[in-house]
Amino acid sequence: MHSSSELLENNQIKLLVEISEEELLPAVEVAFRKVSSQIRMPGFRPGKAPRKVLESRLGAGFARMEAINENSNRWAEQAIIENEVEPISAPAVTVLEGEEAGPLKLDVIVEVRPTLDLEGYGDLTFEVPAGEASEDEVNEQIDRLREALGSLEDSDGAISQGSVVTVDLSVTSDDSEAPTDISDYVYRIGAPEPFEGLSDALLGKAVGESFEFVLTDVTDEDQLDDLDFDDLEAEDISEESVAQEPELEPVENDSEKASTIVKGVIKEHQALVKPELDDAFASEASEFETLLELQEDIKRNLDNYHKSMLRNTWRHVVTNKLAEIAGLAQLPSSLVRMEFENMSHNFGHRIENSGLSLAKYLELANLTADELSTQIAAEAIVESRFDLVFRALAKAEGLNATPEEIDLELGKIALSNGVDIEDVRVRLSEAGQLVGLRVEIAKRKALDWLFENSKFVDANGNELSRWDVTGEVAPSSIEVSTKEAEALEGSETADVEVEESVDLELVTEDSE
Template identity: 30%
Template sequence: VETTLEHLDGDRVRLTVAVAEDEFDVAVEAAFRKIAREVRLPGFRPGKAPRKILEARLGKTTGRQEALHDALPNYYSRALVEHDVDAIDSPEIEITGGQETGSLTFDAVVPVRPRATVAGHGSLRIEIPAPEATDEDVQEQLDALRRQHATLESVERPADDGDQVTIDIDGRLDDEPVEGLTTSGYLYEVGAGAVVPEIDENLRGASAGDVLEFEAAHPEEDGTLAFRITVSEVQARVLPEPDDDFAAQASEFDTFAELEADIRERITVLRRSQAGMMARDRAAQAVADLVDMDIPPALVEVEVDNRINDMAMRMRSQGFDLPTYLEATGGDLESIRDELREGAEVSARVDLGLRAVAEAEGLEADGEPLEKYLTLLAAQVGGEVEDLRTALTESGRMLEIRADLCKQAALDWVFERAEIVDEEGNPVNRSLLESPEPEIMVPGDGGPIPIADDEVGETGSSAAKPVDEEEE
């Protein structure tokens, strides 16, 4: 198979592929064996009719057309791999020779990932929450703990948000009691926002002994609910004093100072564990904001496909699949795609931005980064590094791996040079920002990597399939 590459305008390339007659005849022979299994000819068992008989009965072009359908995707994929073409959509195929006799030639015009440019990527300012507990954080947690241990005390005043009221409630639809809305002696927190907002609106300012009658639209179906609520008691929450007695009651500590210090430490540990990842995410977003170009819809759809595949993999790991989920929830795949599209466009912009940084700074994935990745991946999937390298290269997945490693290097480069501040504009101590270890994932569709004499598969992307290829 001989291939050439021509760059076209509009982020497209033309692959010209020529397959020698003897090699294409191997595909034609396989096509006739396939046809022999599918047709029924008098005097021959299924699959046993000779090629010459089939050619005489069905015509020589029948086998060639079947071979084109079956073998052309593989020839196209091999051309993609040979020239490291980063296709983002299905190609337009034009067969230019060999449909009836001789060697096969065809052209494939395919959109490729555009190349963005970025400016100012070496002097970004990144803002993250302070990676340590503030006094407000600690006070919020202490107040929440005090609310958990609060007591109720009857009060002789109108109810307000946060008060507990004991009520008899009678909710009716078309003069019929509604299950769950008719009960006596029910303890309700004013402002809880349960059922309908009109309940809270009427309870605010109500006192013990008040009878409230009002209507509200049914929240789940057509119709109007009629409510009658009798308030029998109003109780206020009484928070415990923030002292040593409270600390001993609510925690394992003997003093309030110890409890406060523990809460501060726990919040700080959590904040620091999140800070590194958040800072890197915001660095990536800052790079994306530098990409001043429209994102090709095809590239967005590739990102949507990736997210759908990730979702399906997570579901399979939990024991169910995407079709089952859609059936159970009454959803459809297109609606999910629509929901994912906005985030996918952001991811596509991040992708182009980091690739642009890598190109601008001469960052490469070959050498130690690639060898380390392959070694870890080989240990994960079970296999030899060289066998893995060969399989990944022949399947086209090595291009994706190199791109991911380059983007990781680009993000590291940007992150190391960025100014990182908290929300008050104060510099953040970088020693508190732990860099997460990148997860070693099987590239492409997450499927098994052929590491033996397995047949070379597709590139792991729908972009590798001709537009007229049908799913088997």
């Protein structure tokens, strides 16, 4: 078989494949035997009818056409491997010549990844989420615990965060003839607002005072539909004291937004009294006996959360920045679909190897099948973008896999599967996967280059190392751990030698 490739527009490659008459004959023979075993001819057992008899009934070229139909995709795949093409879609195969006689010529068209041009990517700075919690975040968590354990007391003082107020509201819109009145509406400062600006209008005021604020580009219906009378948490406020949502006349023109004026009077105020910030509070709010222990635990949990978020987002940050530089506005749907199918396949294998059924996993993860598919699809988009930009970076920097690096990867695969390295090389080569292996090595080298030549900072401007960003173990840490282990091993050996010498001395004394 002979094949050649030609680059077309729209990220397509055309392969011209030619199969000689001699190469075609074995496939024709197999096709003949297959068809003859499926057709009953009078006077002959299945599969025993002479070829000329079958050809007289089915036509002289029936076996050849069957062979072409059965093997076209296989020949196309061989041509793809020979030309080291990485398709992202199934090949479209067309027979050009040789349907009846002579060499068979095929036209194979596949879609491939777009090639990106990266320029101006040197000396970049990437801002990523902070890898640890700030003091304000810890204090905020502590304050939430204090609010949860707080109590409400009637107050004539200024309204503050956490206060629960009872107000009468009057809502007037430009396109309404009369205001909508809401009596005895109960609201906790800091909760989701029924009207944007309500909390700001109430803060600092006291019982008996009035307030007013304007909503622009919002209809009465938009805001009043958001009123939620089921979110109140104050223990001494009953649902009966909360007014029911009023019915509103429909807005005649939904496309036009009206300015809305909200006026109100404060009728009651219950201030939130928080417990003192001391060891007694910590003991009541948690399993810890001291406030310091509680603060350290909250800090530790928040740090772990931040590190997890950082490790999950740095790829997005880097990939999106490089994609912006390369002008990658839209991903090929075929590439995303291929990534999605590969990820779904690999995920299914991991679930199967864990001993769980998919249904059980979904139950434990509290997910539906559609939600899981959505998650995998989102990851497929990120991986597709990551793949394209780091291929481009590897190309721009001339980073390629060396024979030694390929052998190292093949050796790892061979070791994990208990086979010879040359067997792995042959299998991957026959499957056309050596090209992908070389690309993955080049992409890893591109990522190494990026970390060596770029800067990563958190939201506060603090510079982060690669190990801070990715969560990988720094080589220096591995080296230190190894030295510590060797030192420990040496000390244990010394102890054993001392004990053995003591035992020998005791034996000598006893024998004397």
